[in-house]
Amino acid sequence: MSGPVIEVQDLHTRYGSRWVHQGIDFRVERGEVVALVGGSGSGKTTLLRQMIGLLQPARGSVRVFGESLFGGGPRRERALRRRFGVLFQHGALFSAFSVFDNIAFPLRELKLFSEAEIGDMVRLKLDQVELLPEHGRLMPAELSGGMVKRVALARALALEPELLLLDEPTAGLDPDLSDSFVRLIQQLDRELRLTVVLVTHDIATVSALATQVAVMEEGRILAFGSLDQIMHSEHPFICSFFHSDRGVPVEAS
Template identity: 55%
Template sequence: MSTIGTPATPGAIRTPGTLTTSGTMTTPLKGAVEDLPLPAIGEPIIEVRNLSKRYGRNIVHQHLNLDIRRGEIVTIVGGSGSGKTTLVRQILGLERPTSGTIKMFGEDISTIEPERARLMRTRTGMLFQHGALFSSLSVFDNVAQPVRELGKVPADLLRDIVMLKLEMVGLPCKHASKPPAALSGGMVKRVGLARAIVLEPELLFLDEPTAGLDPRSSDEVVELISTLHRALGLTVVLITHDLDAMVALSTRVAVIAERKVLVAAPVEEAACVDDPFIREYFLGMRGRRALQALPPERRAKLPPAALAPASVGARPC
């Protein structure tokens, strides 16, 4: 695992499976990792303390606190305009907080030196909501871009890195020469994921990874995220309105309302918090339908209202 001073080597693979001389996997990634345990939960790698963010008179966050530990998948949920994406942008250093501190890998991102900040960025990956692929570049060149930004890489090695990452996300290499406009929505998400993991990051941010997808494609992306989490030992920060994806993936759910994190806990515990927004979000018909897909041992911890049939209105806890 890399440190700030020694970023992960591009193309260095930490996944099981047999590699051919060309760098492609001969064993499907899902099958290669399905018997592996989930990543162990470790020390905090993101620490947000007393964060406030305002735009003029508009206060988005006020005294917000959140820890994200190594190996977790933490889903950030909240109503529209609650500041989910704004929080992630501040964690990534794209915006500055009005006050408060954010530490990533133990470093205060507001005071870190530029060179160390650049190295830190190689330890993170980002999948943007609509893929954010460069329309003028091929699939290959989109995935290769972060590697090229690090400096000159031999063409053969660059090809091996890109093709391996495309195979890891389940995209046949025959699509490498295509422009993004020739891809389906699900394929665009896969290319975005391949680009996000091309530098072998430790920390992966996903902004609405299933938005705009049909149910089958959405399920496939959820399964792919779960597989990559297990295969690469990733820590994942997920923003989503997809309740099924939240329930399927989350180690913990961080609920933003009233300008702060109301609760950051496993979804079955978060659903028990007595708060108007949480009752509306988790105990409505869609929320109950998603929660009832939890395994029996976790479903047993839900409040009684969450177990009401999803086709009828919920009674208060």
């Protein structure tokens, strides 16, 4: 496929009378790992929600795989959404479902597979996120924070997506678990050749994963480029964000 995986043009988003985005232009090319960073209230999570179709823009457009997320009928919209997976910040697991059933949920919704096939696919996803088959019997309340993230990632990958969107993937994890989860994402990215967009405030995660960084502030993208390019920016907000004590400091090469 030619063209960007995600293309955002002249995006304006409003909650009531408050403008969240004011004229965002943004592209994600196939195979890139793009990190959206910025202060609280900068609009990065809202931008992620626009990319997965949870919000419609007040003005402008969001295209994924060259297609609008809205219009063309439910069948076309569902087919498009099956091409990407989402890891929400706190996992968003169904509390009444076992680990197995959480991962199986999107597969069962398709109504294309037998239960035996679904079982095989769930076990494969558990293995991909370095969990054991017996973990499938556990309930979300029995999981550690790190396991919740892995189960949620397995569910996001259940339909073999081409695009993976991650909202604060290491939030709430201690440094060791955070490092382990980042290594897992790196491994899956290499094996599955994904395109990835992640929202994060953690500079160490940006440094480890991102091929491109978009810095957001007050509903706009201040800068877009490699981490090295961003680190050499003289913009006051960017200097404050990347060279302060928030997260793990990064040294520009």
